[in-house]
Every structure is written in structure tokens, then in C-alpha cells.
Amino acid sequence: SQQGEEDPQALSIQEGENATMNCSYKTSINNLQWYRQNSGRGLVHLILIRSNEREKHSGRLRVTLDTSKKSSSLLITASRAADTASYFCATRDTGANSKLTFGKGITLSVRP
């Protein structure tokens, strides 16, 4: 079952602009993670935010989490053409298992 739902499905911006991607989920979570996938490749972990955290930064990435709204956002500042990829949010629920549930992904295109 799909837990995370990303929004928008596709985003096209100019190099240098900021990109904001959103994710909503349905159940209680232990943490939420964002991954990046270049075309035809495996996923790469970007950042993890725990359920008791509200904001986290890593380089040009900023992630927020609102557990009352069951939503998260990923902000990429000063985007570059190399940021062009698909971005997925994934949630780990509060149960004992270690499964992640992925959303369908957002396709980001950064125009040079």
C-alpha cells in the first residue's frame, strides 16, 4: 500500500530557483525519509527526520515535518541542473518492523 503521496507529480524550474516538494502520509510514523533517484539508477538517501523533529537541514536541503497535518516538505535551495532527478518520500511506521513505504515520486527538472 502506498503511504506517502508527493505533490506536485512534476516540477520544472530554472537553475538558481528554489524547489519545494511536498509529501503527505496517513498513519503514525517513526520517521520520514527523502530519497533521490537519477534515471535508471538506484535510490540515494538524502535526509531523515524523526517524528519528534520539526525541521532539519543538510547542505542545500531543508526538510520540515508536521505530524499534526501528516505532511513533510523538502526544499532544495539554489537549484542546479544536476539536481534534476526523481525525489521520493518514504515513511517508517511506528510498528516493530523495519519496512519503509514509498510514495510515487516527484520528477524535478532544473533548466540550465
Next chain:
Amino acid sequence: DGGITQSPKYLFRKEGQNVTLSCEQNLNHDAMYWYRQDPGQGLRLIYYSQIVNDFQKGDIAEGYSVSREKKESFPLTVTSAQKNPTAFYLCASRSSGSSGEQFFGPGTRLTVL
């Protein structure tokens, strides 16, 4: 280099044949996962294993089988019972001590002819 490898990168199979996809990791991770990715559908979990000699079905296990005889290896067999096997298959691993970050292999693209 530490990492997770999948082979082959591309695989072609005739209908009715079983095929096994390889996944190996040298990260000393306890947990390993198999996902299927179809266009526009994100990743769906097929099977996962949290420890050697143990594995559990994911959301779409029908038509697939796995084994976990060694910590480093988690092969996936796509059987002839899988009705629509053409997809991109991704293997991942995770350290039992981590909060959940998974490390992914490069994927195998399976095409049924």
C-alpha cells in the same frame, strides 16, 4: 569499496521461465529488501529479510521467492507465476543499528519477451 551490487543490469526472459536476480552487499547489514518499480508507481516491497535464514513477504510477494542463506546475499527469483514481471527491480540493505536509512543497489531491469 563498500556497497551493494546487483547483477545483471539488464535481463531478458521468455514467458514461462524462472529467473534469479542477484543482490550482494559488503556493508555488514542485517536487513535486506527487494522492491519493484513500475513507471509512475514508485517502489513496492516484494520481500524483506531482517536476519539470516529469515524473511517476510512484502506487499506484492505473489510470483516471487527469496532466500537468505548468507548475510551478504539476498537473491530474488521471479517465477513463471508472476503475471507481469517486466519491471525495474531494486535491492536495498539497512544496518540494524540505524533509524531506517536504506542503501540501494543500481537495479536490474527485467524484460519478459
